[in-house]
């Protein structure tokens with residue numbers, strides 16, 4: 001395990017956009033991109049810059065007081081208030097904040113409210129002390145959304161912006177399911193949904209935005225292996241489920257390497273093994289849990305049945321039984337091609353390097369929005385080249401630098417305007433709203 005000092009150094013240097021050598025060039029490109037003509041994009045980016053200091057302060061506040069999934073009411077209230085709508089309607093432990101005309105078509109931006117049950121290991125004065133931590137960057141997303149929302153109020157936008165403050169991104173049942181198909185979100189007449197996630201595998205100053213599938217479908221499997229327990233000294237009268245479970249774990253690995261088309265990404269990870277309670281007892285059962293990730297619906301279905309069959313047949317060879325049960329998780333996150341193309345053009349105008357490099361077997365319940373609305377997830381860079389092993393998402397020392405708040409706000413606004421142009425071509429920009 002790394003020492004706290006080493007973690008400190010990594011947390012500051014390797015997650016820091018501020019130290020990225022190309023930052024000055026990006027800033028200069030932004031200035032020149034903004035210089036020639038005042039467009040809706042440049043007006044919104046300028047407004048976001050004015051909102052950035054308050055958003056950075058809010059990020060610190062949220063970071064210091066994280067709430068885990070299902071308990072995010074304090075975070076939701078604080079962010080709704082920062083968006084100027086403290087009375088915004090609640091959806092379970094989340095909120096919906098609408099900025100702009102009270103009716104008619106809108107574009108939504110999703111940010112996640114929840115932190116992880118993880119003890120933070122960063123040196124900052126505003127580090128969490130409560131056993132939870134924003135080690136997935138959701139504090140950055142929330143703060144950025146307040147800057148983006150307030151920028152739309154300040155500068156105006158072609159369509160109303162609906163800020164989705166979503167609960168339980170990190171836990172099941174997924175919080176996106178509270179929103180998708182709900183009467184509250186349906187009432188907003190949402191025509192497209194935008195999401196942004198910070199990512200340490202994308203360099204600072206770059207944004208990965210691509211059409212089509214970018215994240216996998218994700219399911220959980222629980223395998224219960226049962227045998228006959230007894231005394232460790234008399235194994236011949238037991239049927240040891242530990243031995244059977246060990247062989248089940250190994251046997252399952254061939255399902256990806258030999259039963260799945262190598263051109264189809266798929267992952268099967270066994271993450272927990274729970275067996276007996278004492279060294280001198282053969283337990284009567286072992287419980288395994290794992291994560292199954294796929295991109296092809298046919299692979300998802302065939303792997304579910306292959307996992308059950310392989311676990312059962314392998315356990316049987318040891319005169320044990322194995323039963324697999326599955327929890328269906330997020331679908332494939334499938335970016336709308338028109339939104340991706342329009343957002344890429346806006347991001348380039350905003351001075352970002354646009355890449356299409358990040359497609360992974362990660363998962364995000366943002367995928368559920370794509371089952372009902374055109375949607376787009378973008379990955380905003382907070383990493384530096386060659387630092388793949390630095391603390392990343394879900395590491396207790398992961399800490400994007402403060403510049404990431406404005407970067408993410410800019411990416412959100414580029415996506416918002418792209419969505420406006422796709423769903424309502426030729427829409428004019430109404431006058432700014434009264435400040436709150």
Ligand SMILES: [Zn+2]
Nearest residue numbers: 136137138197
């Ligand atoms: Zn996350």
